[in-house]
Amino acid sequence: MAEDDRRGKLGALRARGVDPFPHEYPGVQPSASVHAAHADLQDGEETDAAYRVAGRLTGRREFGKAAFLDVTDRSGKIQVQARKDVLGEESFETITGLDLGDLIGVDGTAFKSRRGELTLKATEWQLLAKSLRPPPDKFHGLEDTETRYRRRELDLIANEEARELFILRSKVVAAVRRWLDERGFLEVETPVLQPLYGGALARPFTTHHNALDRDLYLRIATELYLKRLIVGGLERVYELGKDFRNEGLSTKHNPEFTMLEWYEAYADYQVIARELEELVVFVAAEVEYAGEIDFSTPWRRVTLTEAIREETGIDIRTDEVPGEGTWAKRVDDLLSKHVEPKLANPTFLMDYPVELSPFAKAHRSEDGLVERFECFAGGMEFANAFTELNDPDEQRARFEEQRRHIAEGDEEAQPYDEDFVRALEQGMPPTGGIGVGIDRLVMLLSGRGSIREVVLFPAMRDGPATQ
Secondary structure, eight states: OHHHHHHHHHHHHHHTTOOSSOSOOOOOOOHHHHHHHTTTOOTTOEEEEEEEEEEEEEEEEEETTEEEEEEEETTEEEEEEEEHHHHOHHHHHHHHTOOTTOEEEEEEEEEEOTTSOEEEEEEEEEEEEOOOSOOSOTTTOOOOHHHHHHTHHHHHHHOHHHHHHHHHHHHHHHHHHHHHHTTTOEEOOOOSEESSOOSSSSOOOEEEETTTTEEEEEOSOSHHHHHHHHHTTOOEEEEEEEEEOOOOOOSSOOSEEEEEEEEEETOOHHHHHHHHHHHHHHHHHHTTOOSSOOOOSSOEEEEHHHHHHHHHSOOTTTSOOOSSSOHHHHHHHHIIIIIGGGOOSOEEEEEEEGGGOTTBOBOSSSTTEEEEEEEEETTEEEEEEEEBOOOHHHHHHHHHHHHHHHHTTOTTSOOOOHHHHHHHHTOOOSEEEEEEEHHHHHHHHHTOSOHHHHSSSOOOOSOOOOO
């Protein structure tokens, strides 16, 4: 078996006094930087420029007293030439006897091969970690979807596209933070374990704190704590972190997901809409987005009522809304089934019924509506924003209404949060706030159709882990 052979080589290395798992290998340069430094090198041209690279052995071609090795790191791949007359017989035999998947470090000088490939002529090398399992098939990559999600490390080893995707995700998050930081927003951290969940309509995960002897909840949103910071005078705050909702799995839903929320004193939902446009356009430029979605501004704005009427002929404010469940659920079903899938380019759906929005401020000119928008693109919602409700008496009444829904069996209704109401009674300035789904934003910017593609380790049903 391949694994037995690899363990045999491991034992032989140790018997010869070779440490197959050394502690460090300082001074490594990314292979991409070596390529960039010699972009103009002519075929067959040699240099004295010395570099140290490290990575996984992903290819090997032997030609008698010389061999060419492919060493792959996060930034790409570089070819290494190993020659017996340079390394010595023992070192040469050892390096050419390595297994694909082994991690090695190489010191060498740069030259361009006659075939035009930048190469390092190895002067020294070191084994950095012996791989005891064979890598996925190098010709076909790792194609089994279940294995790719369960064993993401194999996916990243085998598929350059997967590595590029998660590098892009990191760039998206960094760009979001940079945009907010440059506009005077403070990044803050609020509790993940909460005595009372809130800020969204969703079922929570429940856990028990032994020392306190009380049940706690994984947060479903950061909203209520962030608005308490607005009350405290921080004025512009954001949090980028994990939320948790005890809901089903789908191409758009993972029970653990990454959410950005920001709150801004003295702003309303129209200000937040313009800022969202600016943020997404900035992030798309930072990651050099070249997909089919047209992010150019201004984005289309249409009321929720009009959007549903356009697609179904139903006026949700005057007509009987068909379906099952509460009126709010029936309206939401019309939106998700008939409107959302058709919103390819970014679109703001504005002005929602109050029944769907327990934390949004009443519309300044339309009875029964609140100042709320959801933003859609690629056939899915990726942002939700309000002019925030800051009247404590109105908020108390909204909580009472949610309490009635809970009594009627609605497991996703918002529980009554007296601490939050007391905070509002201290006085909260006019405020705009928004939640942006980072996973979904990455889906849009990477062209992926499933949230499991853009989450490194998505939630999975029980099953065997292959390989």
